Amino acid sequence: MTKQHLPDHLLTGYRTFVEKRLPGDRDRLRTLADEGQHPPTMVIACCDSRAVPETIFNSAPGEIFVVRNVANLVPPYEPDGEYHSTSAALEFAVQALKVEHILILGHSGCGGIHAALSPGADPLSPGDFIGKWMSLLDPVAASFNSNDHMTSRERHAALERTAIRHSIGNLRTFPMIRDLEDAGKITLHGAWVDIGTGDLWGMDPESGDFDRLAIGPGESA
Amino acid sequence: MTKQHLPDHLLTGYRTFVEKRLPGDRDRLRTLADEGQHPPTMVIACCDSRAVPETIFNSAPGEIFVVRNVANLVPPYEPDGEYHSTSAALEFAVQALKVEHILILGHSGCGGIHAALSPGADPLSPGDFIGKWMSLLDPVAASFNSNDHMTSRERHAALERTAIRHSIGNLRTFPMIRDLEDAGKITLHGAWVDIGTGDLWGMDPESGDFDRLAIGPGESA
Amino acid sequence: MTKQHLPDHLLTGYRTFVEKRLPGDRDRLRTLADEGQHPPTMVIACCDSRAVPETIFNSAPGEIFVVRNVANLVPPYEPDGEYHSTSAALEFAVQALKVEHILILGHSGCGGIHAALSPGADPLSPGDFIGKWMSLLDPVAASFNSNDHMTSRERHAALERTAIRHSIGNLRTFPMIRDLEDAGKITLHGAWVDIGTGDLWGMDPESGDFDRLAIGPGESA
Amino acid sequence: MTKQHLPDHLLTGYRTFVEKRLPGDRDRLRTLADEGQHPPTMVIACCDSRAVPETIFNSAPGEIFVVRNVANLVPPYEPDGEYHSTSAALEFAVQALKVEHILILGHSGCGGIHAALSPGADPLSPGDFIGKWMSLLDPVAASFNSNDHMTSRERHAALERTAIRHSIGNLRTFPMIRDLEDAGKITLHGAWVDIGTGDLWGMDPESGDFDRLAIGPGESA
Numbered sequence: 036m037t038k039q040h041l042p043d044h045l046l047t048g049y050r051t052f053v054e055k056r057l058p059g060d061r062d063r064l065r066t067l068a069d070e071g072q073h074p075p076t077m078v079i080a081c082c083d084s085r086a087v088p089e090t091i092f093n094s095a096p097g098e099i100f101v102v103r104n105v106a107n108l109v110p111p112y113e114p115d116g117e118y119h120s121t122s123a124a125l126e127f128a129v130q131a132l133k134v135e136h137i138l139i140l141g142h143s144g145c146g147g148i149h150a151a152l153s154p155g156a157d158p159l160s161p162g163d164f165i166g167k168w169m170s171l172l173d174p175v176a177a178s179f180n181s182n183d184h185m186t187s188r189e190r191h192a193a194l195e196r197t198a199i200r201h202s203i204g205n206l207r208t209f210p211m212i213r214d215l216e217d218a219g220k221i222t223l224h225g226a227w228v229d230i231g232t233g234d235l236w237g238m239d240p241e242s243g244d245f246d247r248l249a250i251g252p253g254e255s256a
Numbered sequence: 257m258t259k260q261h262l263p264d265h266l267l268t269g270y271r272t273f274v275e276k277r278l279p280g281d282r283d284r285l286r287t288l289a290d291e292g293q294h295p296p297t298m299v300i301a302c303c304d305s306r307a308v309p310e311t312i313f314n315s316a317p318g319e320i321f322v323v324r325n326v327a328n329l330v331p332p333y334e335p336d337g338e339y340h341s342t343s344a345a346l347e348f349a350v351q352a353l354k355v356e357h358i359l360i361l362g363h364s365g366c367g368g369i370h371a372a373l374s375p376g377a378d379p380l381s382p383g384d385f386i387g388k389w390m391s392l393l394d395p396v397a398a399s400f401n402s403n404d405h406m407t408s409r410e411r412h413a414a415l416e417r418t419a420i421r422h423s424i425g426n427l428r429t430f431p432m433i434r435d436l437e438d439a440g441k442i443t444l445h446g447a448w449v450d451i452g453t454g455d456l457w458g459m460d461p462e463s464g465d466f467d468r469l470a471i472g473p474g475e476s477a
Numbered sequence: 478m479t480k481q482h483l484p485d486h487l488l489t490g491y492r493t494f495v496e497k498r499l500p501g502d503r504d505r506l507r508t509l510a511d512e513g514q515h516p517p518t519m520v521i522a523c524c525d526s527r528a529v530p531e532t533i534f535n536s537a538p539g540e541i542f543v544v545r546n547v548a549n550l551v552p553p554y555e556p557d558g559e560y561h562s563t564s565a566a567l568e569f570a571v572q573a574l575k576v577e578h579i580l581i582l583g584h585s586g587c588g589g590i591h592a593a594l595s596p597g598a599d600p601l602s603p604g605d606f607i608g609k610w611m612s613l614l615d616p617v618a619a620s621f622n623s624n625d626h627m628t629s630r631e632r633h634a635a636l637e638r639t640a641i642r643h644s645i646g647n648l649r650t651f652p653m654i655r656d657l658e659d660a661g662k663i664t665l666h667g668a669w670v671d672i673g674t675g676d677l678w679g680m681d682p683e684s685g686d687f688d689r690l691a692i693g694p695g696e697s698a
Numbered sequence: 699m700t701k702q703h704l705p706d707h708l709l710t711g712y713r714t715f716v717e718k719r720l721p722g723d724r725d726r727l728r729t730l731a732d733e734g735q736h737p738p739t740m741v742i743a744c745c746d747s748r749a750v751p752e753t754i755f756n757s758a759p760g761e762i763f764v765v766r767n768v769a770n771l772v773p774p775y776e777p778d779g780e781y782h783s784t785s786a787a788l789e790f791a792v793q794a795l796k797v798e799h800i801l802i803l804g805h806s807g808c809g810g811i812h813a814a815l816s817p818g819a820d821p822l823s824p825g826d827f828i829g830k831w832m833s834l835l836d837p838v839a840a841s842f843n844s845n846d847h848m849t850s851r852e853r854h855a856a857l858e859r860t861a862i863r864h865s866i867g868n869l870r871t872f873p874m875i876r877d878l879e880d881a882g883k884i885t886l887h888g889a890w891v892d893i894g895t896g897d898l899w900g901m902d903p904e905s906g907d908f909d910r911l912a913i914g915p916g917e918s919a
Contacts, residue, residue, distance in 0.1 A: 042357045048313035057454045068452030074305040084295040092269035103324040104341040114383035120325045120341040123389035130380035159351040162335030168344035175626045182620045186685045231289025233278045243628045484799045490755035499896040510894030516747040526737040534711035545766040546783040556825035562767045562783040565831035572822035578705045601793040604777030610786035673731025675720045
């Protein structure tokens with residue numbers, strides 16, 4: 036065996052996985068490898084290291100199909116675009132895996148949303164990929180930038196939630212999703228997690244409002 | 257509070273998270289929310305529900321910044337492209353978060369790789385986003401398709417690993433990454449996980465070979 | 478004794494008070510009557526029947542001095558104005574009672590805030606007292622009316638919180654309050670209660686942000 | 699979550715509310731939040747920390763709509779006045795909530811009444827908001843000041859009750875209230891509470907006299 040080249044913290048974590056979790060997951064993993072994945076739900080989440088869907092939803096292997104991009108955005112349907120990373124994943128989840136649910140999961144303190152609220156800031160690189168990516172929110176970001184009665188954190192949280200609604204709107208520009216939703220075969224969801232407290236807020240599909248899930252004692256979700 | 261609209265399996269999982277894991281993570285989450293994330297490592301992984309980086313590496317919140325797209329691909333540097341989801345995440349991780357490691361994490365049984373090995377198959381949708389996305393592997397996929405001496409599973413595993421090396425090559429087309437690697441400030445890694453056994457294979461940066469990490473009882477990594 | 482003319486529900490409630498609560502409060506009430514009130518805190522709250530400060534704070538008699546007006550507003554200092562109901566109460570609390578804290582307590586679903594967000598609606602009466610009263614928020618309400626990316630409830634919650642900050646700003650236009658605050662003898666607070674869940678959100682005096690008080694198990698306020 | 703900034707006694711009280719009262723009120727609060735408030739009765743009470751309507755009437759959330767100002771006063775109808783805090787609340791209660799009862803609730807030991815009986819005293823502030831506010835009682839206060847046959851406490855109690863009748867008279871200067879009363883759709887009430895004993899005295903609508911409610915053991919209201 037050759038010397039390993041992975042970062043130490045990943046090697047340490049992998050050793051813990053092998054000792055603590057793998058024994059209990061082994062049968063399930065073998066079945067999943069043999070029979071393929073059939074996750075009921077696709078989650079579109081952010082790359083942020085603090086907002087991990089599998090942790091928040093305590094997901095088992097095979098349970099959720101997960102796209103992670105900056106600010107958990109969905110671009111509109113553009114069949115002639117190039118390298119549609121998120122659109123390809125959507126197509127795979129909906130057409131091949133036939134997921135029944137798509138959840139857009141946003142979170143507090145999102146760096147991509149921060150970039151969208153700082154339109155005058157210097158780009159990070161000559162290519163300014165972040166600027167181009169976040170321009171997907173141009174249709175909605177301006178009205179938050181111009182409101183100086185909200186605190187900075189309130190503006191961020193408001194755009195984080197508006198962006199979730201905007202992405203759900205973009206999901207509906209995909210003919211395959213619109214048709215399945217009309218036929219009652221797929222349901223679109225939004226949620227937002229407060230990374231400092233672990234509180235999860237679910238979106239009401241009628242109003243678009245977000246409500247904190249009541250999970251404490253005497254509360255029932 | 258209004259009725260919750262999330263899928264039941266996510267609500268159940270969230271309740272377990274709140275009861276079992278959140279109490280132990282709370283202090284860390286508050287600090288992460290207040291001080292921002294400083295993950296040392298970015299992981300580019302697949303959307304597959306069976307290959308979850310945070311599970312495999314037993315990661316704590318804040319530990320890894322994670323992009324997940326179909327087949328864990330990195331496109332080449334193309335500053336004039338549109339909506340570069342993965343490039344935007346790379347830029348954010350490298351320029352803003354200043355990660356020290358980037359790991360491309362592939363896995364067995366990858367559906368995207370399977371699509372790349374089935375070039376004649378009907379596209380999943382008129383837009384054929386999967387076909388366009390997987391065309392990122394066109395420079396390397398053809399030689400596997402024309403090789404009928406390998407079994408199907410061998411071809412898949414071989415392209416899964418070749419794709420990791422190809423994406424690492426694409427990472428080096430980004431000037432910011434090439435410069436940082438030359439200066440010794442960032443290290444690029446590859447790994448491949450066998451989802452049926454949980455075995456992790458690390459890539460040797462010199463030869464490009466993959467070796468299984470020896471982690472079991474009596475083994476040492 | 479003559480026939481009583483109070484509404485039945487108040488008579489019933491008073492009988493419960495006499496039987497259940499008065500016996501335990503009697504000594505305290507006698508002392509409060511003899512020695513006068515010395516509440517440490519003044520609360521400016523809304524008239525809304527669902528947001529009762531003494532209930533939310535489980536207050537004992539003598540504990541909080543309470544103004545209640547529509548939307549818990551404080552007008553700016555205007556010594557030449559007429560019938561300044563709220564200003565008179567402020568003066569009494571600060572100068573005569575020497576309270577150490579003033580809390581502006583807002584709440585979800587506020588009807589006055591709703592009126593401020595419906596500037597074109599027909600006035601309720603020829604005098605349109607609500608319209609005049611809520612015009613105290615004119616300096617801040619417009620920017621929320623023009624933002625149609627937020628849901629109706631989000632706009633309401635945002636203005637409910639902005640109005641609290643605005644009223645705290647107005648408190649500081651009263652020379653007596655500004656001087657006492659500068660001398661460290663009085664502290665101004667904001668809070669917002671979600672009437673549907675009982676969740677209380679406290680305002681950070683530096684940033685103006687509102688945070689939910691963590692009171693559940695494993696949480697500490 | 700950031701550090702909380704509310705006074706300690708309110709935090710302690712809120713914790714008791716969450717643990718002891720909220721569980722039993724939760725369903726009612728959710729319904730009230732969803733369906734809005736429909737209180738049958740409006741109460742105009744004093745800010746005094748010892749005379750809390752919800753405590754005296756053991757009111758549930760949603761039961762009474764409450765204005766609290768110094769000395770529980772109602773100004774006369776003046777559509778051209780500015781910032782009519784109490785008039786705005788009246789308008790909201792009568793026009794929007796369509797309450798069936800309005801109760802003016804006075805109490806013993808009222809500081810505002812004391813100020814009205816001390817017309818020569820130094821104003822509390824240059825603005826003298828208390829003096830202006832209590833001048834609403836000028837039409838009735840003078841005859842008590844010039845009556846030196848009553849003890850001080852008798853003068854106070856007499857003006858406290860006279861003020862209630864005066865405010866009921868002012869209520870009838872509002873066209874909306876006068877019309878509804880004539881149509882039998884609203885009823886005006888007066889009451890006075892002795893804060894040292896908890897005794898409640900109801901006003902006879904014909905004579906204007908106040909009678910103690912007989913509620914004790916062996917008494918019936």
